[in-house]
Amino acid sequence: MVCSSFLVENPYDYPVKNVSVDQVILAIQEEIDCRGNLPPQTPIRRPSPNDIALNAFLNPGNITVQFNYYVGMIDIMIEDDNSNVVYLSTADSNNGQVIISTSNFSTGNYTITFSNSDGDMSGDFQL
Numbered sequence: 295m296v297c298s299s300f301l302v303e304n305p306y307d308y309p310v311k312n313v314s315v316d317q318v319i320l321a322i323q324e325e326i327d328c329r330g331n332l333p334p335q336t337p338i339r340r341p342s343p344n345d346i347a348l349n350a351f352l353n354p355g356n357i358t359v360q361f362n363y364y365v366g367m368i369d370i371m372i373e374d375d376n377s378n379v380v381y382l383s384t385a386d387s388n389n390g391q392v393i394i395s396t397s398n399f400s401t402g403n404y405t406i407t408f409s410n411s412d413g414d415m416s417g418d419f420q421l
Contacts, residue, residue, distance in 0.1 A: 323351040323352065323353045323358070324351065324352045324353075324419075325349060325350070325351055325352075326350040326351065326352055326357070326406060326417040326418070326419045327417050327418075328346070328348065328349075328350055328406070328408070328415045328416060328417035329415060329416065329417065330408075330413060330414050330415035330416055331347075331413045331414075331415070332347035332348070332365045332368070332408065332409075332410065332412065332413045332414065332415055333347075333365070333412050333413055334347075334363050334364060334365060335364055335365055335366035335387075335410075335412070345362055345363065346362060346415075347361065347362060347363060347365045347387075347408075347415060348360060348361050348362060348365075348387075348408060348415065349362065350406060350408075350417060352396075352419050352421075355395065355396060355397045356393050356394060356395050356396055356397070357393070357394040357396060357406065357419075358391065358392075358393050358394075359385075359391065359392040359393075359394065359408075360390070360391050361387040361388075361389075361390055361391065361392075363387075364387050364388055365387045365410060365412075366386075366387060366410050366412075367384055367385070367386055367387070367410060368384065368385050368386075368387055368408050368409065368410050369382075369383075369384050369407075369408070369409050369410065370382070370383050370384070370385055370392065370394065370406070370407070370408055371406070371407045371409075372394070372404055372405070372406045372407075373404065373405050373407075374400075374402055374403070374404055375402055375403045375404075380399060380404070381394060396421060399421055400421070401421055402420070402421060403418065403419075403420050404418065404419055404420070404421065405417070405418050405419075406418075406419065
């Protein structure tokens with residue numbers, strides 16, 4: 295893994311240290327509060343009761359979905375405020391992560407839904 299750093303411009307009187315790109319990415323991403331239930335499919339590891347199937351993060355230009363355990367094939371749908379489907383895809387949670395581009399989405403409110411035959415999770419976000 296290559297890690298790069300850069301110096302942050304400092305208009306204040308206190309010192310600023312070098313900041314890694316990973317730290318900046320973590321600072322600008324926003325977690326989408328997804329609720330619901332997607333039970334594991336033949337889990338590689340048995341999730342604890344507090345584990346959730348996935349975390350979705352809103353980043354500039356995309357949504358990153360991180361699967362925390364195997365839930366099989368997942369349908370991913372994003373709808374706008376008017377219930378128009380603006381994104382529809384199927385992903386294999388065994389891949390661990392999915393990145394969904396939002397660069398062509400208009401400004402507004404959206405709902406993302408993850409579903410399979412055993413359950414679903416959904417969350418709202420704003421661009």
